[in-house]
Amino acid sequence: MKKVLTIAGSDSSGGAGIQADLKTFSAHGVFGMSVITAVTAQNTQGVFAVQDISKDIIAKQIEVIFEDIDVDAVKIGMVSQIDTINTIAEELKKYNAKNIVLDPVMISKSGFDLLRPEAKDALIKNLLPIATIITPNIHEARAITGMEIKNINDMEMAAKAIFEMGPKNVLVKGGHLEEDATDVLFDGYEINHFKSHRINTKNTHGTGCTLSSAIASNLALGYSIFEAVERAKEYITVAIEHSLSIGKGVGPTNHFYTLYKKAGVLNE
Numbered sequence: 252m253k254k255v256l257t258i259a260g261s262d263s264s265g266g267a268g269i270q271a272d273l274k275t276f277s278a279h280g281v282f283g284m285s286v287i288t289a290v291t292a293q294n295t296q297g298v299f300a301v302q303d304i305s306k307d308i309i310a311k312q313i314e315v316i317f318e319d320i321d322v323d324a325v326k327i328g329m330v331s332q333i334d335t336i337n338t339i340a341e342e343l344k345k346y347n348a349k350n351i352v353l354d355p356v357m358i359s360k361s362g363f364d365l366l367r368p369e370a371k372d373a374l375i376k377n378l379l380p381i382a383t384i385i386t387p388n389i390h391e392a393r394a395i396t397g398m399e400i401k402n403i404n405d406m407e408m409a410a411k412a413i414f415e416m417g418p419k420n421v422l423v424k425g426g427h428l429e430e431d432a433t434d435v436l437f438d439g440y441e442i443n444h445f446k447s448h449r450i451n452t453k454n455t456h457g458t459g460c461t462l463s464s465a466i467a468s469n470l471a472l473g474y475s476i477f478e479a480v481e482r483a484k485e486y487i488t489v490a491i492e493h494s495l496s497i498g499k500g501v502g503p504t505n506h507f508y509t510l511y512k513k514a515g516v517l518n519e
């Protein structure tokens with residue numbers, strides 16, 4: 252069985268972060284493992300508190316996994332602060348980790364800083380260059396490049412600018428634009444678009460976490476970058492189409508639809 256590690260924060264309400272990642276891994280039939288970087292007190296209405304985990308225990312979690320288990324892919328999500336970022340970069344380099352999917356989480360949909368503003372430069376300098384693929388949303392692509400992004404053409408320009416910072420592939424996600432939900436992939440040679448219709452729902456909590464974990468799962472399973480993104484886009488589209496009205500705010504994506512549909516035991 253392929254083994255995939257998520258290095259990310261915990262979302263107490265289960266819609267984003269580590270919890271979304273592990274659900275996505277299971278739905279892809281890969282074995283999920285986790286290194287927790289921070290614990291958030293969060294629900295569908297917002298993020299209310301964060302406790303960062305110390306760099307020593309983050310390093311130890313990574314070390315004991317890599318010393319024991321062959322890791323086929325790594326997804327990096329919420330990294331919170333400078334110490335955490337530098338520790339993750341050092342450890343992943345030490346173990347020559349492969350198939351690294353970096354979701355450069357910065358601000359939650361409710362407006363909470365999941366990355367401290369002063370840590371942005373460390374993320375760009377130390378995590379971008381080790382990423383097999385980075386998956387910024389429009390806001391994150393703007394923060395990384397300083398460019399205005401208002402349409403697909405701007406997304407393409409931003410993807411090319413981020414590529415120059417070191418990652419092997421860049422996927423700029425279009426979930427926050429108003430037209431169709433088109434994501435733009437640049438692999439250093441060509442641009443590809445992954446387009447779906449915009450689904451009219453308020454329940455989009457954890458979409459970025461789900462997409463990046465699906466890409467990591469597909470890379471672990473041996474798909475190329477193009478195929479991994481294509482399959483992940485199909486997965487997130489179904490997960491949003493059948494998203495769940497759980498809680499009073501922005502509900503989560505649905506990982507069970509794909510899983511149970513495959514098993515023929517769908518119980519909506």
Ligand SMILES: Nc1ncnc2c1ncn2[C@@H]1O[C@H](COP(=O)(O)OP(=O)(O)O)[C@@H](O)[C@H]1O
Nearest residue numbers: 388424425426427432433448449450458459462
């Ligand atoms: N309303 C929507 N309809 C269809 N796809 C969406 C919608 N919102 C987001 N997506 C897709 O979900 C994925 C995550 O995108 P996005 O919401 O931009 O990321 P993030 O959660 O990091 O802000 C992308 O593939 C995007 O195109």
Ligand SMILES: Cc1ncc(COP(=O)(O)OP(=O)(O)O)c(N)n1
Nearest residue numbers: 260267268359360456457458459460
């Ligand atoms: C612990 C944790 N990690 C990441 C996020 C961000 O999730 P994302 O899918 O980018 O979108 P929203 O959660 O902001 O809807 C998070 N909220 N919590």
